[in-house]
Amino acid sequence: MVLEATVLIIDNSEWARNGDYTPSRYQAQIDSVHYLFSIKTNDNPENTVGVIANAGDSPEVLVSLTNDLGVLLKGLHGLGVRGGSHFDTSIQIAQLVLKHRANKYQKQRIIIFAASPIGADEKTLVKLGKKLKKNGVSIDVVNFGEHTANEQKLTAFVDAANNNDTSNMVTIPPGPHVLSEQIRASPIVGERFGGQEGGGGDNDFGFDVDPDIDPELAMALRMSMQEEEERQRRETAAQQASSSESNKDGQPEHGGAGGSADDGMEMDLDEDEQIRRAIQMSLMESGQDNGGEGNGGGASGSSAKGDELVASLIGSLPGVDPNDPALQDALGSDSTSKNKDDSKGKDKGGDKDGSN
16 A cells, blocks of 8 residues: 555646536546545545645645545535646645645655646746656646647656656547546556556446445445455365364274274275175174173173174165175174184183193
């Protein structure tokens, strides 16, 4: 955001009565003054804007440097078209207004409208431009109306005042366009404000809202969009954290007791592999239960629990029929083999006890 004090100079001479600009040269300048005041004060709350009328007996300071829209409206009220313009004198008065600005950290800028022939010669304007450059004052010129007659003088004037491309001139010929819209798309506004205002309000918010007409609604929409973007960022971060936690917790939680594999891995396996794993898990469970019991009754009870576990695991597998004869034969053979191994272990244990 640019911290800047700006003086707007209106050409309210008799030439401004011409209606070749919509609705007239004078009214087009008033609309542009409202627009420029809006973007300046919205860009930085510490920016100030003043207004000078350069026609009549002598230039008149209508509004001193302020950021209050009410003061601007009060200063423009009652202003009319009269006399001839004093282009160079009004710039010198604007320079004095900027010199007495309250905040010395503000950069200095003058935006002047040239809607009538300029009486000063090119040499005087070049000398004035060099003085502005020396004092650190940037100048923007809106050349319209008598743009052909003034273009050579104004080009030399802006070139003399230009310092690191801080001064600009825009020439706007007559046509059906609106003067403020042409200024909006010009380097006077677009380059220094990043083109934000140059594209129009509806491009900023996605709605048919012009921030220059309703700045409060535009600010509310901007804040709402920022809050929504922040909420979406928080949700995305929470989802990523939850996903990483689930990946860490995806390993089997019950290594000895349950021994269950990950559900996603089971779905990727074929039916035979799932049956084989279920049988292995049931046999491991049955073996642990048998090792923990010291009598035959406990072994038979654990065997029954193992059979129930196998039946429940097989029944939970997708596409597996627990009443399949082939599956029942496989389970019966595994159970018989396990019982034989258990009886052999018990006989060996009994022989050792008898020998002792």
